[in-house]
Amino acid sequence: MDTMKAAVFEKQGSFVLKDVPVPSLAGDYHVLVEVEAVSICGTDVHITADPPGYIATDGTTLGHELCGTIIEKGKNVTHLDVGDRVVVNPNNYCGVCVYCRKNLPNQCSNIEALGIDYDGAFAKYVCIHSKVAYKIDKTVSPETAACAEPLACAINGLNKVNIKPGDSAVVIGAGPIGLMAAMLLKASGIANLFILETSEYRIDFARKLNLGSVLNPLKDDARKVIYDKTEIGADFVFDMTGSQIAPSIQLVRKGGSVVLFGVNKNSRTEIAQSEITTKEIAVLGTWLANATFPQAIKIIEEKSIDLASLITDVMPLDEIHSGIKKLASGQAIKIIIKP
Template identity: 40%
Template sequence: MVDPNLTCGSCGYCKTGRPNMCENMTTLGIFVDGGFAEYNVAPAKALHKISKDVPPEIAVFAEPLSCVVNATQKIGLEPGENVVVLGAGPIGLYFTQLLKAAGAGKIIVSEISEFRKKYALESGATRVVDPTTEDLVEVVRQETGAGVDVAVDAVGCLIKDAMAVVRRGGRILLFGQNQNARAEIAQNDITRNELTVMGSFIARYTFPPTIKILESGILPLEKLITHRLSLAEIEKGFEAMRRGDALEVVVIPHER
């Protein structure tokens, strides 16, 4: 497994052992060659061993899941705490599965796609709400009384929704990415309600614990795989995602 946090090394932070974010990070397959190729050469320092008992189609979850593991660690969930996850795309479903495994009480997932709703339930959601037809805030009040302990924005533009469903003294985790999104919020609401707002972007030394999670088999990640395609069929995967009827598309780079 390739850890993108360790593919640079030019800033020296990795050598200090301090948990800084690398200012010169690069990623194989995005900023340098390696994506959608039959084979790829990676620096040894960026590799992590994973058990052969873990199927390759599950092992490939290591990179995105390690980013969510990092975010989940920031939340510091206590067993029994209630959560809202905004968005049931792959990232939102990782959060749902991880928080369920961590002992969350009620997990309310907000999602507008009918296709994704069933995956949210299979991932551990206790209730799935369509915010276009239901009042999410009212549902949260009915389910929890005062609001949830933790709200996760897995979309990237829903901080106002997160603030509306979290209780006083609660935590908000912003993870989804949308650089064009803008939201007008009342900062006083954060201050007066003593909310903790956290941002999380990528993995930070969380590959080892993520690999342990994959090796344990505690998460039902296989349920998220909707397509298994050969490298020659990769365009079918792109089309399925554009249509909105795919979650995780696993591409087999070459015949075994």
């Protein structure tokens, strides 16, 4: 049996590089993909932490943000061919549950996540269902294409609101998805963009991207800066951290929208509900990607935003442990593994 090197989450506290069998086609609708590039996600950091901040199935090869080339396909796959380059929606949905039939496949009752629930792409080959594989142009760099999934999530968040040229927005948290959201907001015509971040590394990084005013709420009076500029508060506030709903409600204008992106399951925040009522604020959650891969692929192919500037490191699979450590330390934005 042919084997390949894979980065496997064996059990809590044990994440190892080891030889595993090369996967074979799991079914007639599946494709076998040779992985060109796969990005380390914050979720991978949480899964491999001890104690873990996110639960994966023991014995699973991690890695879910990938770009690769199809080397074999099941006999019922009609929309893709061997040789096509693809990106993948890692959250495979069933298509028949009540949520799927309400056009909410990201809320599918039977959702299964690549590289978390079943074997992912920190390996040379990965087998996926063809319905979650999307063709992407071969002229795009594989490193940039590997960012399609987080970009599709960011787009899903922006799709929740109606952005108009000249509007103002605040992004709280300048991690990879926060910076992608900021880039999309700027490209969508947001005139006044404020990015709030407390990590010095990320503040410096965000400033170099020239997307808007980067403020450190521990040092700057962010509320004053935002109200001085907008007079009434921001039209939109995006909380990428999962814990900043209270300041979001302070910073948004009356009638504005707060979009909650990040997930922090431990966060419990006291808010004055009356402020949401009397300011007539829309508070919207957004989760994963929903029908946003086609948009993400267009944006990547047309280089509508400079995604490549978010890639701070490219490493071989052998260095995955140092990559995860580096991302956990906050000294990187997007780290790409080339298996």
